[in-house]
Amino acid sequence: MIQLYHVTKTYPPKSQALTDVNLEIGKGEFVFLAGPSGAGKTTLLKLLFREEELTEGRILLDGKNITRLNGRGVARLRRELGLVFQEFKLLPRLSALENVALAAEVVGIPRRESHTKAYQLLRELGLRDRYDAKPLALSGGEQQRVAIARALVNDPLIVLADEPTGNLDADAADETMKLFFKIREKGTTILIASHDLELIKRYGSRVIALRQGRVADDLHRVKQEGNAR
């Protein structure tokens, strides 16, 4: 599903964020991208959703080379991805439902259908009574669930999450991780960047550790979803 070959990213003038990274992540895998700040986790995710362009190497997503894409190609690529961020990135003037539906509407799904789909997702994620609330009226955990619903509304092949529990307390973080496992059950590939070792230990089925822009470790562990549930 995700293949990286000799991927190097250098920020001008000479700051090397990633060096010769080679990775393969299969369909439906649940992977943690671990490492301290500055290890290159966020850069790797940004290369995958093409916020950044790589300097050298090649990236394939679902068999498609995403190394050189024009604006239209990037837009198409992002429709197949679900993105979740630490700071939620919700629009404060829109309700939870509208925030989720926005992602469907921009790809051409009619308004009514988008709203129905958004409502179903929010209900599945336990926000049935909060769909009409504005983000600022929601707790951190609820906001992150809205952001996850938005990431899922276009049925993505891959969900990329950058420190999704970074702004959440332990309970909310736990809830959020359980949601990701639930999503993975539908066959979606999940790639989560985190520096929270406790969380990784608790939930990580596969952990790719980055250090100074290089893959330092790639641990395939026994599934621990049972714990998560």
Add this chain to the structure above:
Amino acid sequence: MRGSQIGFVTRRVRSSLRELLWSHVLTAGTMAMSLFVFGAFMMLQENLQHFLTGLGDQIQINAYLEKGLGASDVQSLQGRIKTFPEVARARHISQEQAWLDFRAALGAQSSLLDGLPRDVLPPSFEIWLKPAYRDGPVVEDLANRLKKEKGITAVEYPQEWVDRLSLVVLAVQWTQWLLGGVLFMATFFIAGSMVKLAILARKDEIEIMQLVGASEELIQAPFVLEGMIQGIAAGAVSVACLWSLFRFLQRQVASSIGLFGAPAQLQFLDLKNIALLLVIGWLLGAAGSLFALRRFVRTWKV
């Protein structure tokens, strides 16, 4: 863009017009001012042109005849003059008629003529030209040919100052486009800056739209549409202001700017020029938005 996305764009435009109302009003107001100045020059030029056309109808050549020319000579000369393709009609003014006309023109001061012989004024032909032949060089050429006709002693025509007035019209026309050009450039950049402000105000929204896979067209369309709406609104406001100015001038000034004793008839912009103002406003709004978007969104990394 799909049909469902048109609805999405429309909703975004509506919400932007509501949320950033004063910013839109300011932009449209600035554009309206530029269009108003341009339109005022357009109206001035149109009125001068109209005045000139009216004057053209009055252009006549006076061909003075030898005294003592026989009636048959006068008739044959009139026949020849009428065969000139430029001539619409030619009227013979006898010495007696010239005397009476002059006396009538002097009105209360006609007693000045007392004691003068009634044949002091020469007979003449008043020659009117067809509209297509009222240009300076054509009139001059005709005058030269008339001078060569037997029985004609002198030829007079008021072309020189008509030509000068034509130059004034041309100058107004040039000023209108030059000043309009400068104003439009300024308006273009102001509209662009306002769009940048609108983009900044909605930066988060645009960023999220980019992250969820919105196409560039879908992100840009609302801003371009807003620009077009502002432009058309500015055009409409400028036409309304020009109409008010026109009515004011018509009431207050029209009678005092009459020339040659006849009150001038002020003209408002014709439909073609009103449409031109609206189209310029529309284009300014759209181009200003596109220009700002190209410079802004393209360099924007997400």
